[in-house]
Amino acid sequence: MSGGAASFREVAGKFLEPRRPVAPQAPQVDGPGAQAEALKVKLRQEAHSGAEIMSVELTMLTYSVGLLFVLVFIQALAGIRAQGAVPLANSRDGLPPPSGFHARMKRVVDNHREGLTMFAPLVLVAAVAGVSNGTTVLGAQLFFYSRVAHAILYILGVPMVRPLAWAVGLAGTVMVFAALVGLA
DSSP, rough: OEEEEEEHHHHHHHHHOOOOOOOOOOOOSSSSOOOHHHHHHHHHHHTTTTOOOOOOHHHHOOOOOHHHHHHHHHHHHHHHHHHHHHHHHSSSSSSSEEEEEEEHHHHHHHHHHHHHHHHHHHHHHHHTTTTOOOHHHHHHHHHHHHHHHHHHHHTTOTTTTTHHHHHHHHHHHHHHHHTOOOOO
């Protein structure tokens, strides 16, 4: 491709190729602090040996997917309690719509899934593009922690405060977007 644009194969190759952790090198400095610095580097090397370190943004995305697992599990239990295991294991064609706690769990799962559909692609694009800065880190952390708060508030049926947690999560997503398009 012309104009410096990367081809799909180049971008996909970067994303799919296994990353090797870069071991920090001991500084070549003499003096009283050199031994302490060399020891710190050695400890870092041992801590990182064989393990890939994810960025904060990817870690928050992973935790957000973990939160979805937990919410889906709670929703399934609520459905079994409300409808019974056998009807849910069948075709579900004649089941009444969820109500009460089961309906609330369905809504919180749907809401979290919708948030992830905006957040996840942005974090993945940032990882592929090598964009990680204070804005993307804070945005990812705001997204995850506000989604935990939102889920708890939703499950407990707390009114009025829940939309604030949702808005903080959306703000975190917008921060990651802004960093990607050069606005932050």
